[in-house]
Amino acid sequence: MTEPIDLLCGWPNPALLPAPELRHSATTVLSDPSIANPALLYGPDEGYEPLRIHIAAWLNTFYQPCEPISFQRICITGGASQNLACLLQVFTDPVYTRNVWMVAPTYYLAARIMDDAGFAGRLRGVPEDDEGIDLDFLERELRAAEEDALQSGNTEPKLKPPRPWRKIYKHVIYAVPTFANPSGMIMSLRRREALVRLARRYDALIVTDDVYDFLQWSIVPADVNLFEWAKKPEAHLSDRAYVPRLVDVDRYLDGGPVDEWGHAISNGSFSKLIGPGARTGWAEASEKVAYGLSQTGSSRSGGAPSHLCAAMIDQLFPTEILQKHICDVLQPQYALRYDRLLSAIKEHLVPLGVTIPAPTAAAGGYFIWITLPAPVRASDVVERAQTEEQLRIAAGDLFQIPGDSKAGSFSDHLRLCFAWEELRHLEEGVRRLARVLERIVL
Numbered sequence: 001m002t003e004p005i006d007l008l009c010g011w012p013n014p015a016l017l018p019a020p021e022l023r024h025s026a027t028t029v030l031s032d033p034s035i036a037n038p039a040l041l042y043g044p045d046e047g048y049e050p051l052r053i054h055i056a057a058w059l060n061t062f063y064q065p066c067e068p069i070s071f072q073r074i075c076i077t078g079g080a081s082q083n084l085a086c087l088l089q090v091f092t093d094p095v096y097t098r099n100v101w102m103v104a105p106t107y108y109l110a111a112r113i114m115d116d117a118g119f120a121g122r123l124r125g126v127p128e129d130d131e132g133i134d135l136d137f138l139e140r141e142l143r144a145a146e147e148d149a150l151q152s153g154n155t156e157p158k159l160k161p162p163r164p165w166r167k168i169y170k171h172v173i174y175a176v177p178t179f180a181n182p183s184g185m186i187m188s189l190r191r192r193e194a195l196v197r198l199a200r201r202y203d204a205l206i207v208t209d210d211v212y213d214f215l216q217w218s219i220v221p222a223d224v225n226l227f228e229w230a231k232k233p234e235a236h237l238s239d240r241a242y243v244p245r246l247v248d249v250d251r252y253l254d255g256g257p258v259d260e261w262g263h264a265i266s267n268g269s270f271s272k273l274i275g276p277g278a279r280t281g282w283a284e285a286s287e288k289v290a291y292g293l294s295q296t297g298s299s300r301s302g303g304a305p306s307h308l309c310a311a312m313i314d315q316l317f318p319t320e321i322l323q324k325h326i327c328d329v330l331q332p333q334y335a336l337r338y339d340r341l342l343s344a345i346k347e348h349l350v351p352l353g354v355t356i357p358a359p360t361a362a363a364g365g366y367f368i369w370i371t372l373p374a375p376v377r378a379s380d381v382v383e384r385a386q387t388e389e390q391l392r393i394a395a396g397d398l399f400q401i402p403g404d405s406k407a408g409s410f411s412d413h414l415r416l417c418f419a420w421e422e423l424r425h426l427e428e429g430v431r432r433l434a435r436v437l438e439r440i441v442l
């Protein structure tokens with residue numbers, strides 16, 4: 001029987017999970033009452049303070065922001081998904097907040113979280129080009145939404161009374177600007193700057209899932225002089241971010257944030273760096289927004305989520321175990337997997353008319369997003385791949401904005417994940433996909 005191959009699952013391969021390192025941390029935490037007792041009790045609303053301090057220092061090294069990140073800008077979360085739900089609870093009003101704008105294609109599970117927060121039917125897709133989000137489109141739509149709001153008298157929050165710890169934004173803009181899921185795209189710096197200006201003008205909160213930023217590696221361009229290349233910053237992507245986050249841009253652009261709240265929040269996560277079962281992450285934003293987030297009702301009642309796990313993860317920082325795991329294990333292993341999958345795509349799928357994204361100086365994340373030749377439909381390929389070849393892949397349709405096809409349809413795209421399946425099966429997965437395509441196109 002053919003062994004199944006899974007290029008759909010967006011999880012880390014179990015061989016990449018740092019279980020022994022975590023076992024050591026857990027033992028340290030639980031055998032020392034001065035750490036164990038506070039870690040096993042309710043924690044502070046903002047999260048385990050030693051971890052907030054360590055994360056701030058680590059992000060300073062990686063992102064090199066214009067001013068150091070204070071630990072008061074960091075709030076410990078239950079991961080990017082849980083925190084998206086919390087920040088919508090605190091900073092939006094389901095009536096006053098007009099729309100959630102999502103870069104399309106989008107990480108589809110985020111849409112459900114928006115739905116829970118009262119935005120069903122008001123999720124709006126924004127297309128992207130080679131540099132990222134299409135700002136002309138977004139500005140046109142934001143202007144129209146503002147006119148509608150004025151005409152209908154929607155000028156004050158309706159369901160959320162004023163509270164000192166929160167501000168209700170008029171719009172939310174959701175993006176995965178670096179190594180996006182599913183497209184793998186990187187939004188350019190100048191597009192990031194223009195997006196922050198737009199968010200300030202229309203009072204939008206930009207929420208970014210920056211969950212893949214640390215999983216980056218450089219792509220040596222063809223025909224390059226290696227000596228010259230080695231002098232460029234993009235040749236050294238192990239411990240410096242390729243591009244600043246939107247939250248970093250909001251801090252320096254045009255003299256800095258327009259008020260003490262700012263217009264961007266970064267959702268970080270240990271899911272892709274340690275393991276999704278840890279359910280632990282962090283948010284970074286202005287000190288006002290980070291504090292406001294910690295005042296979510298569920299954190300006021302129970303303290304920040306994932307408190308015990310946060311204490312265990314904290315143990316990985318002083319000895320730089322996490323930093324080494326990222327540089328010495330994750331980055332090289334994912335780079336290898338990415339190369340293996342991309343080479344197989346070039347060899348077996350490109351001759352059949354499949355196209356791949358244009359090369360950039362850096363690659364990263366978990367996914368490669370490919371376009372099928374017309375008139376092949378991704379949903380047909382996915383179904384036949386499963387039944388004829390025991391191959392799981394994701395059809396582009398999955399990443400469309402629910403209820404809004406204006407930003408484009410992705411029914412000719414497939415997302416292939418190189419993170420989960422065994423390395424030795426990646427090429428075979430692509431061969432199987434090529435066989436399915438051959439049967440359809442030839």
Ligand SMILES: Cc1ncc(COP(=O)(O)O)c(C=O)c1O
Nearest residue numbers: 079080081107176181209269271
């Ligand atoms: C863009 C994006 N955001 C969020 C998540 C989920 O993150 P977490 O496990 O921290 O909730 C994923 C996981 O695939 C993702 O790709």
